[in-house]
Amino acid sequence: MNAVNIAEYSQTLGLQARTASSAMARAEAAQRNRCLRTLAGLLRQDTAALQAANTLDLERATAAGLSAPMVDRLRLTPKVLETVAQGCEQLAAMPDVIGQISGMVQQPSGIRVGQMRVPIGVFAMVFESRPNVTIEAASLAIKSGNACILRGGSEAIESNKALARLVQQALQSSGLPPDGVQLVQITDRAVVGELITMPHYVDMAIPRGGKGLIERISRDAKVPVLKHLDGNCHVYVDDPCDVAMAVTVADNAKTQKYSPCNASESLLVARAVAAEFLPRIGAIYAEKGVEMRVCPDSRTLLSGVPGAQLVEATEQDWSTEYLAPIISIKIVDGLDAAIAHINHYGSHHTDAILTRDHMHAQRFLREVDSASVMVNTSTRFADGFEYGLGAEIGISTDKFHARGPVGIEGLTSLKYVVLGNGEVRG
Numbered sequence: 001m002n003a004v005n006i007a008e009y010s011q012t013l014g015l016q017a018r019t020a021s022s023a024m025a026r027a028e029a030a031q032r033n034r035c036l037r038t039l040a041g042l043l044r045q046d047t048a049a050l051q052a053a054n055t056l057d058l059e060r061a062t063a064a065g066l067s068a069p070m071v072d073r074l075r076l077t078p079k080v081l082e083t084v085a086q087g088c089e090q091l092a093a094m095p096d097v098i099g100q101i102s103g104m105v106q107q108p109s110g111i112r113v114g115q116m117r118v119p120i121g122v123f124a125m126v127f128e129s130r131p132n133v134t135i136e137a138a139s140l141a142i143k144s145g146n147a148c149i150l151r152g153g154s155e156a157i158e159s160n161k162a163l164a165r166l167v168q169q170a171l172q173s174s175g176l177p178p179d180g181v182q183l184v185q186i187t188d189r190a191v192v193g194e195l196i197t198m199p200h201y202v203d204m205a206i207p208r209g210g211k212g213l214i215e216r217i218s219r220d221a222k223v224p225v226l227k228h229l230d231g232n233c234h235v236y237v238d239d240p241c242d243v244a245m246a247v248t249v250a251d252n253a254k255t256q257k258y259s260p261c262n263a264s265e266s267l268l269v270a271r272a273v274a275a276e277f278l279p280r281i282g283a284i285y286a287e288k289g290v291e292m293r294v295c296p297d298s299r300t301l302l303s304g305v306p307g308a309q310l311v312e313a314t315e316q317d318w319s320t321e322y323l324a325p326i327i328s329i330k331i332v333d334g335l336d337a338a339i340a341h342i343n344h345y346g347s348h349h350t351d352a353i354l355t356r357d358h359m360h361a362q363r364f365l366r367e368v369d370s371a372s373v374m375v376n377t378s379t380r381f382a383d384g385f386e387y388g389l390g391a392e393i394g395i396s397t398d399k400f401h402a403r404g405p406v407g408i409e410g411l412t413s414l415k416y417v418v419l420g421n422g423e424v425r426g
Contacts, residue, residue: 006186010194013149013182014201017122020177021147025119027176029096032142035174036092039139040085042166047081053162054131061155069259073129074156084135091143091390097408098145101417110423115414119145121203123226123411124195125393126151126217128209131159136391137206138167138181143390144411147180149195149202153209154187161185196221208394211321226406228371228397230321230347231261233379236338236364237277238355239270245376246273246354247280253352253378255288259323261395262350262372262382266318266328268338274301274331282308290325293317297331318345335360339367346370348397350382371397371404 024032043050054076061071097117104114123146127133134150141148152160164183172178184191196205199222206226207217214227235253237246253264269277278298282305285292293313294302302308317328318341332338342351352374353364361375372382382405384392389407396402402410 006188006190007194009186010191010198011201013184014122014195014198016179017147017149017182018201020179021119021121023177024142024147024180025098025121025145027145029098031174031176032096032145033092035142035170035176036088036139038173039135039142039167039170040088040092042170043081043085043088043135046162046166047078050076050081050159050162050166051078053158056158057131057156064155066155070129070155074131074159076131076159080132084132084139087136087385087391088139091139091408094143094390094408096143097412104419109425110421112419114417114419116417117409117412118415120411120413122147122149122201123204123206124149124151124202124223125206125208126192126195126213127207128153128213129156131156131163133208134160134163134183135167137393138164140391140393140408140411141181142171142176144408146411147177147182149182149184151184151192151195157187192217193220196223196225199223206394224400226394226396226398226402226410228261228347228349228395231263231323231349231395232266232319232321232345232347233262233264233349233382234266234268234338234342234346234351235264235379236268236332236335236342236351236353237270237273238335238338238353238357238360239272240356241270241273241277241354242356243273243277243280246277247284249352249354249376249378250281251284253380254285254290254327255325256378256380258325260380261321261323262379263323264327264352264379265320265322266330266345268330268332268341269298270334270338271297271331272334274298278302278329278331279305285327288325290327293326293328295330298329301331302329321347335363339364343367343369349395350374350379352377352379371395 100117101114106112125137167181168178202223204224205221207214235250278301282302286307291309293311348370350372351370365373384405384407393406
């Protein structure tokens with residue numbers, strides 16, 4: 001398509017989404033839930049056809065020289081498809097929040113004032129790699145009464161098209177507008193630039209992918225952007241703590257999976273427990289091939305660990321999201337120093353304290369300025385599914401209406417409703 005056609009195509013998508021959003025918003029909860037259950041059935045019924053489309057993407061990605069982890073992220077296995085089908089069913093079973101009125105209070109004038117939860121309207125989501133995000137985003141749009149425009153990565157175009165066809169089939173069979181969920185059918189990136197500069201059609205943009213993508217959309221968008229740029233997550237091992245538990249959690253937070261944004265990238269250790277804790281966690285990291293970027297004090301305690309890959313940490317390491325088997329390690333004097341370090345170097349995503357001191361835990365929860373703050377558990381739990389949201393559209397480190405893993409409520413807004421009985425203002 002030439003530039004003019006891309007502009008026309010994008011305008012058409014926007015107009016269709018805006019028109020569909022009205023029908024999506026006024027649809028009954030039972031109708032939206034029926035659509036989600038229908039979609040779950042179609043995903044199971046069409047697993048073979050979906051995998052055939054997915055094979056085309058996998059073959060093209062392999063031929064293009066994509067790395068093995070990137071190719072793996074594209075794969076639609078029966079397990080992946082069953083997981084997203086179950087996600088649709090879980091969303092269908094969740095309470096409906098659209099139209100709920102809360103906080104209704106009678107004022108001295110006689111009017112009653114409250115707030116009603118309503119859909120955002122139209123969101124445009126731009127994402128990379130994993131095609132299962134097509135279903136996650138579509139299902140959340142349906143449940144929350146929104147319309148959405150989805151633009152997946154070119155590497156997953158055939159898989160995304162096949163999934164989007166099922167979504168539109170489920171919408172139509174449930175009496176909802178098929179344009180309630182639209183997939184951008186072309187791979188030209190210029191469409192993204194159009195979508196994020198159409199505030200008359202698009203109410204919010206959601207980028208989900210690498211830092212470059214998110215920075216570009218945040219810079220160029222003329223609509224609000226729900227985003228997080230980095231996942232520089234910390235685990236702080238406090239004094240006092242259960243050292244055995246701390247070793248288990250610090251291992252899981254880093255090594256359970258290296259690529260997610262909620263994997264721990266920095267380990268802070270209270271000086272009083274460092275001599276007992278660091279050699280134990282260091283041995284595990286060494287065995288798993290994790291490179292440790294260390295401060296001078298932690299190098300001293302880790303230098304005797306067989307096979308340890310120790311590199312002197314630079315100032316940049318304290319701010320780095322590695323998404324790899326690398327972790328920065330620093331010994332700190334205690335809770336105050338840990339909180340100050342996290343708030344200075346962190347990305348306001350997810351941070352955890354491992355402690356036996358209740359007051360330390362409470363201070364950490366109050367004073368660490370992050371979207372998710374945890375006590376005695378792994379940062380890997382910062383996930384919409386694990387939080388009971390049913391599914392997740394992404395994670396927000398912004399401070400407006402949605403923060404942390406974003407589920408149904410994050411795709412809604414509140415408007416004031418006022419009930420009267422003929423009152424007039426004097």
